[in-house]
Amino acid sequence: MLKVNFDIPLDFLWAKTPPLIGVDISASSIKMVELSELPKKKGSYTIERYAIELLPKDAITDGNINNLEAVSECMHSAWKRMGTRIKNVSLALPAAAVITKKILLPAGLREEDLEYQVESEANQYIPFALEEVNLDFQVIGHSPENTEELEILLAASRKANVEDRVAAAQACGLKVVVMDVEPYAAETAFEQIRAQLPDEAVDKCVALIDIGANVMNVNVLRNGQSVYSRDQQVGGEQLTRQIQGVFGLSATEAESAKRNGGLPDNYESDVLSPFRETVVAEIARALQFFFTSTQYHEVDYIVLAGGCAALPGLDDAVATRTQVSTMVANPFAMMSLSSRIKPRQLQADAPSLIIACGLAMRRFDPS
Numbered sequence: 001m002l003k004v005n006f007d008i009p010l011d012f013l014w015a016k017t018p019p020l021i022g023v024d025i026s027a028s029s030i031k032m033v034e035l036s037e038l039p040k041k042k043g044s045y046t047i048e049r050y051a052i053e054l055l056p057k058d059a060i061t062d063g064n065i066n067n068l069e070a071v072s073e074c075m076h077s078a079w080k081r082m083g084t085r086i087k088n089v090s091l092a093l094p095a096a097a098v099i100t101k102k103i104l105l106p107a108g109l110r111e112e113d114l115e116y117q118v119e120s121e122a123n124q125y126i127p128f129a130l131e132e133v134n135l136d137f138q139v140i141g142h143s144p145e146n147t148e149e150l151e152i153l154l155a156a157s158r159k160a161n162v163e164d165r166v167a168a169a170q171a172c173g174l175k176v177v178v179m180d181v182e183p184y185a186a187e188t189a190f191e192q193i194r195a196q197l198p199d200e201a202v203d204k205c206v207a208l209i210d211i212g213a214n215v216m217n218v219n220v221l222r223n224g225q226s227v228y229s230r231d232q233q234v235g236g237e238q239l240t241r242q243i244q245g246v247f248g249l250s251a252t253e254a255e256s257a258k259r260n261g262g263l264p265d266n267y268e269s270d271v272l273s274p275f276r277e278t279v280v281a282e283i284a285r286a287l288q289f290f291f292t293s294t295q296y297h298e299v300d301y302i303v304l305a306g307g308c309a310a311l312p313g314l315d316d317a318v319a320t321r322t323q324v325s326t327m328v329a330n331p332f333a334m335m336s337l338s339s340r341i342k343p344r345q346l347q348a349d350a351p352s353l354i355i356a357c358g359l360a361m362r363r364f365d366p367s
């Protein structure tokens, strides 16, 4: 029998960062994405697996976990469906659960002094006792105004927000190795979309509009950095409720019919079309808010994301109303697909997988 000495480290088998899965805990579902990178080609990614598992209603509200058991069970089903062996996960907190603040501190402090200073500064900005928060910081670099000072990004979140997410993962045997923030994860994945735009949209304003179940988030990015972000209360739940009312269906039936078809002929004219108009009007209004509250007067591209981006004809209706070139987000368009992935299904699901994709990309962080 061949004997293998397992004490010898097989370095070539292990990437520097441990393999991990990106897990987005959102209002309507748990979404998981696993990516890999070609060993000798940095930045050449393959989507290995993904899963979307619907959550029961009200398991999550405003980004908070209300029903830990349901979330954990749903996470477990999603993980089973992935058919992966990786148990490390990266999760994200919603923007509203995190306070970020840029502060300035003198350059040249020792590591311990820096930590001490950060904590005492944090006390001023964070409206909770420090024992109740998870505090983190990142040195951005020297201040452009004064090279004697360092710009530091503080991030703080209530411990309960972090602990609930970690508990849900732990309860189904998964291990949290990264806790990100949703808008940052979206920005990471957005780089994959930016690469698909003419000249990678250098110095252009790109409106990434994520229309989910309850919330539409408009995030305007310039050279990969957010210059504006705002939430409006509109989303696919509204359409689901209308389908229920008009056709006398349960919430589950309405959700399934919306995604898979099979509704009567008058669905398009009586239900879908008015909803599409509502969304288009909200987008036009959101862009007006952007123009009046910033120095910018136009956006160059609109990228539609979130589950509602898949609504038939929405991209054309938005382009016609705003006169801005509009596309539906696919963060995987530049990636290879493993043979397990069905391309047509991925095309439909991709716009809602932005955050999960950004979280999965944390696997390739330089270490």
Ligand SMILES: Nc1ncnc2c1ncn2[C@@H]1O[C@H](COP(=O)(O)OP(=O)(O)OP(=O)(O)O)[C@@H](O)[C@H]1O
Pocket: 026, 027, 028, 029, 211, 212, 213, 214, 215, 216, 235, 236, 237, 240, 255, 258, 259, 305, 306, 307, 308, 310, 311, 348, 351, 352
């Ligand atoms: N193929 C589809 N056609 C139409 N609607 C869809 C499709 N797929 C998903 N949706 C709708 O998109 C919504 C879910 O989108 P998404 O997964 O982006 O939301 P979420 O991230 O869970 O919610 P939120 O961002 O509000 O927290 C649901 O209302 C769902 O019915």
Ligand SMILES: [Mg+2]
Pocket: 026, 027, 210, 212, 213, 306
């Ligand atoms: Mg969402």
